[in-house]
Amino acid sequence: MSTNQSEKSKTLYQALWNSADILRSKMDANEYKSYLLGMIFYKYLSDRMLFYVADTMQTPTDNLLTAQEIYFDAYSDEDTKTDLIEVLKEDISYFIEPNLTFTSLVNQVNVGEFQLELLAQGFRNIEQSNEIFENLFEDIDLYSKKLGATPQKQNQTIASIMKELSVLDIAGHAGDVLGDAYEYLIGQFASDSGKKAGEFYTPQPVAKLMTQIVLHGKENQKGFTVYDATMGSGSLLLNAKKYSNQPGTISYFGQELNTSTYNLARMNMMLHGVAVENQFLHNADTLDQDWPTEEPTDFDGVLMNPPYSAKWSAAQGFLQDPRFSTFGVLAPKSKADFAFLLHGYYHLKQSSGVMAIVLPHGVLFRGNAEGKIRQRLLEEGAIDTVIGMPANIFFNTSIPTTVIILKKNRTNRDVLFIDASKGFDKGKNQNTMTDDHIQAILDAYINRQDIDKYAHVANFDEIKENDYNLNIPRYVDTFEQEEAIDIVQVSQEIVNLNKEIKQAETEFLAMLDQLAVTPETKDLIEATKGVFR
Incomplete structure (x- = not known):
């Protein structure tokens, strides 16, 4: 600049x-x-x-x-x-x-x-x-x-x-200087407004990671389509501009329940120079009624940071909804996490689409209906990668989260696990991820190889043996062996320490003997000497 x-x-x-x-x-x-x-x-x-x-x-x-x-x-x-x-x-x-x-x-x-x-x-x-x-x-x-x-x-x-x-x-x-300043200000509002911030903002490091994964290998694609069914201020969607070499051809599809936040996304799009004809934004309840239902209905990239463990109706009628019907069960009323995931997955392109969604760790191991949905997704080969994120990197929660990458029609059913929970810089109120932390995750995602205490590619049989439980510690062992204690060395150190203490006592008592004695201090000196005898 x-x-x-x-x-x-x-x-x-x-x-x-x-x-x-x-x-x-x-x-x-x-x-x-x-x-x-x-x-x-x-x-x-x-x-x-x-x-x-x-x-x-x-x-x-x-x-x-x-x-x-x-x-x-x-x-x-x-x-x-x-x-x-x-x-x-x-x-x-x-x-x-x-x-x-x-x-x-x-x-x-x-x-x-x-x-x-x-x-x-x-x-x-x-x-x-x-x-x-x-x-x-x-x-x-x-x-x-x-x-x-x-x-x-x-x-x-x-x-x-x-x-x-x-x-x-x-x-x-x-360029986007004004738009980026607007974006920065939204982030500051998110920080100031605490839990309410989760309604409209995804921290930039997380957004950068998710967007680069979704756009990997498609940076030169013209007419890329990206969809966020819980778009908030549109910040997550707008990251696509930064990592595409054809930013003017991207079409943005987004839905937001909160009208105030929806209007914020509309402004944000225009301030970032997104042409009106490339904006397709909708103000409605994503889970209650599917959108979009007119072409296009599936997208090259799906990016989502839905409200964690939100409540939804889970009405039986949703079992006939094509977004959920093939799974036979619905996400529980008290936790809509899988309902959001399945909605986004439904709108993903069959052949080349990539989806990235942030959710709480519970989706990786909770049982009952969620366990059945998870098993079905794994049997389809839908879950490509599970990334464990650091704690306290979001404005609205301090809990650690997971970024799940999904794809359709994969040739195998293995899952890459990445434990990035320790990759952060500690802050006073909130932890942050640097570009180096993000790059380490991207490299592991792209190379798709085992990395000691960081990444593991689990085949389907291994996942099946774990009863389709995707809890990351089951697959990535981050345990650090404590260094063995040398008993002989410790014993010698104790002997040396006792010698030093004895020498200090002798020197101290000699100093007391040299002090001038008055009636007032005589009793105190004698009492002090008694401690060391």
Whole structure:
């Protein structure tokens, strides 16, 4: 990154944190993320539109104020206004009235004329421009009492945030810098909001590992399709861009139950430059009703980090659902882990698809219905690799987790076990995995060979002998033999130590004899000597 770009990035991060500070004292991170991320996105859309107008009017500029003037003049001319609006809707899918752009609103803040209703109308402008923006800002309650007890206080809070964000140079950030900063901020919200974070964010080291496994050998594939049925903020999906040599051709399919998080994923996609025609995102309950059901329904890559051991209905009707019917049993009501796994596996391509899913270790050894599902998957050869991850690397849980790799139509039924539980750097509140830790796992996955105390390829007979139990310690022995104790050496050390103690006693008693004796210290000295006799 150039020095200039690095400075811009510092300014970007500083503006984001200054804005967060304004809201941090008023509400928790899980709430204020919607305000801050939504307003950053509004500025992004506004700035992008202004520069596009300047280019369209054949007066390109990198100055927002100049672009604002160009737009105002063009919009004020009745001969060009209608055509300009049509061009904007056609080319970038939205338009914002000149007096409602982020730049215009900040100018109004600076002269004390800003009103919240103007920003609310700007949100509506975008939402009504195209169905892809429908209800995008619905989570941002500009009139919430948490922003201030009175309308004036609410106005001041939002105005302060807008002033902080006004320094962001959207157009000046190359590539995914803004998107990555957005991503970083989401991670910070995840950290601040504790257990709720599991609803919307997968830590980047885990996401990097899973994505590189799913894309291994397909880095040059055009038209790669990737699916996440529990997509959260879309962070896991978006990693595909980083490891593909054809990022502009990737199609992203994702579903999310939480509407607020679904909207966050939509914004995240656009900020990372994903073309609208390559986004296929859905807001619904993944387990309750299958999606997608229209072509395409199977994908090159499936990436999932579902909520661990969530409850679901497990209604008997699901036994006729093609996602679960071939297994004869359903995941228990109290633990939907295998329901999520089977959903993702159902949507995996037959010949070349690769799926990576994060789950708690219980899925590897729990019995009853889960044991039957696991056995059926193993008999099919569906489970390719089981990776034991370190404890305390997720925001929402400190338990160790496992990444399971699944494939269809494999030529054999062996399973690679990798125990990566010790591959982490210890942190104060959370452990982290470095690139070296991730690379070690990738190398073991690619080479698929036994590595002492780290990896083992178990054939099907070995797994069958273990009653289809996939608990990693059964296959990877990480026991470290304690060094044998040399009794002779220890005895000699004790003899030497006793000699040193005796010498110290003699020297100490000699020092006491040299002390000046007073009536007050005589009894104390005699008592001390008595200890050593």
